[in-house]
Amino acid sequence: MTQNGFCDSRPLLDLHKKTEERRAPLRAWANTRGPKERRSLAESEESRGAHCKTTPESRWARRMPVSAEDGIIMGYAEQNGSKDGREEEALLQCLHGLPGTYSWDIFSDMLRTQSHYTFPSTELPSPFTDSTRAIMVDWLIQVHVMFNFSEETLYLTVHLLNRAMRQIKVSINNLQLLGIVCLFLAGKKEECLLPEISELCYLMDNNYSKRQLLRMERRVLCELDFELSHCPPLHFLLLTASIAHCSDKMVWMARYLLELSLLENQCVVFQPVQLARAALCLARVVLQEAHSPESETAWCIATSLHICSEPTLQRIMHILAVTASTAHARETRASFVKFSTAKTLHISSHPGLQSAPHLLGPGGAQARPQAREGALKGMRAGETGQYMRTHT
Template identity: 30%
Template sequence: MSIRALTHENNENCVPRIKNSHSSRHRAFGTDITNVMFTSKSENQDSKDPLYLGEYANDIYNYLHQTETIYLPRPGYMTIQESINEKMRSILIDWLVEVHHKFKLVEETLFLTVNIVDRYLEKTQVIRENLQLVGVSSMLIACKYEEIYAPEIKDFVYITDSAYTAEQVLETENNILRCLCFNLTTPSTFRFLQRYARVCEIDEYAFNFARYLIELALVEYKFLKYKPSNIAASAMYLTQKILKNCSRSLSEQTTNTDAEIRVCAKDLALVLQRAENFTLQAVRKKFMHQKYFEVAKLQVKI
């Protein structure tokens, strides 16, 4: 189903549903390999496994902290848009979460997609009828960047119920890449969360709960004011508090102050509290699955 009609003012609170793609039922475009993080339980073991790049881990993440703000959208950019607003953006991102889940794409693809959408909307006026087109074109770009086997253009046309043609998707892809000067390499909240999870030695349930928090934040426009590392650190902090997890501290791994983490964690807590009754349910439904340990079913009192 197309969400173009749902982005009109009188339908902002509708939840768009996506059509089951024939291709997504028969093959997975990507494989989520994040659980490989938990095959070893201590930092000291990282140096024995080349997958973890233990010898270079600190240098890599120091560099990611230094560069994380280079390609971030400007908070408050929506003021330049005349035809769309924050609620329409939230509807689009919620729908993209569903598409991402249906296509079984790797986690990084979702975060890069949202980054591309926001950076493009920051610089270009988009009419409401083309907002979904920007979304699928951004996901196409992210898939080509992150996935081993990316979905084909016809899959994205199909998932929009043929609201757009393949030519329109390609043209928009070209416009987005030119607008962003082909700069796509940027560290995501998920990448920082992976590092923090290993440092804190949390279990898979806690990691998936933290993933739930950072994906809830993706849908919320107001979280653009926080750096990716801040959201990841705040998600870890809140996860430890809620699950009463006595894991290791992040103090030596994050560049964010305690005050910055607590402020962001407070906003995350508010989003988590209203998740059950929130109009947009794609993230919550995703994390109700057994694959994610059904963390969205946890009854939280904050």
Template identity: 35%
Template sequence: MKLYMNTEQDYTIDIFSRMMKRQSKHVLQAVDIPEAVTPEMRTVLVNWLVQVHEFLDLHEETLYLAVYLMNSYMKVHKIQTLFLQLLAVSCLFIACKMEEKLIPQPADLCFMMEDAFSKKELLKMEKKVLYRLRFELQYIQPLHFLRLLSITGKCPENVEYLAMYFMELTLLEADGAMIEPALLASSALSLAQMVFQESGILSPDPGGHVPLYSYSDADLILPRQLMGRAALRARSDSKSSWKKYSRGQRHRVSTGPAMSSPKHLSRCIGLL
């Protein structure tokens, strides 16, 4: 399989193959989702975490890793709903240490929680997460698959950003944690291309998207529907990700011409 990478092409094939083999171990099952954390709780929590992440100007990988660590902790250890915010911030703190050059200070993170928890409580929760997860803190990022797809398919930057927007919305959904990272990325990019084509911004043949994976169109349907429905709700509810991707540095993809009418997206996921 030729990936057409500009640099380190020999290593890219090995890295890609390893990512594909290891990605399934990072997917949650339905039984792993704690019943005590309702879908509404999860949406509110991750929506707030997106706000904190953007305010601190952190890397995109940091957000995905933080949510993954939070999911993983709830899989292996019960958490009282009272401490969900503390867990989320502790996971973000750990993710920053893995992905960022400049690490937020614990006092700043406590301030983001309106000092509902102290620095001591934050550091104690950090230790609990590290212990329960046995310091297994890395996972296969869907963002990495998306970037590979975008490069090999020579996708326009606005299409890639719309795909990133769709993927980020799945962080708010428990079902999103049960989708393989490569399938998530493939579905997001596929949906972004479809929306741009439906709106008339891209021609029916956008030019050279080469699929990297063996997923069929049938495999992409359910993830695309999950993302599409989440995007329709995000616009009406003014979710943090919707606001984040309405900004100029992200091509305003959540509010731009392709997403200006809900009909475009609804047709792409089969609602019209």
């Protein structure tokens, strides 16, 4: 860390083993509690009266399944008739009962505004390098895991870091402070509970004061014009996986590959929808699951919602494949450790990842089974709606 200009921070992955040295922060502990345990703390106080009936928070009322989690409205509303130029909308109306009134409007806005979240080039201002940035992102992933933040918070953090590194003149000695401030701002936008500023300073070994952190926060907000919105590629990935009827294993594999893209600076020039599709396609190639004609048709429908050129798709898949094949031996391995648990189906240890670059040989990722070719012909002939009505 000293060679990269960072202060000697605490080892985050081992913090849970040092309970005798330091108690877990209250808010960090609360983030790991379930809805009932959170509610039990609030209900321990005296009753506020019969006229004040509290209702459970909608965010904690229930957890959605893996294919539809992270706050995404997955469904599409049925509308009477079809409009010119809205082939995708007519296509989505035939999908299997995914409820939602404004889902198509949200998806259209995601496609329309995603170009705002890319960068024209991968060039970083001096003295930053791709390696320095990767180490910073890897450390932020560890902090993100420790506080049990949502996935949107992580993607927004890295997006803010990418913008701040290009718009704000910061020395390499203050890069860690900049990174923790980006995480703090992302948490303010996405989370219900936040860590104390003193806890963030402690993670940086108290090399920065509270005043320095708050001054950097103000500086970042002013330089970014208080623009903190971001459409993460995770939303496109989960939407596509839901429509394509992907298995849980494939979804976890795609999420792992997508998170690895955060470490690669060369991925900042690609649109979120391109990254999501490349991660899902690579997961499909690595797992080599058996597919029925119905699943092939569903896959074709899902991948037809957005257009990505084949050279761009192959380029992104190659970047992700090389990164995944060496993730276990790299210094930046926080994502590898994160996705090696039973909850994530030990997906980062899948043997197919070691040979992922070789699977993308000439025609390897472009080969299409006959069932998929037949589905594509049906889509060109306008028979997709009839097929979905028959098989759902």
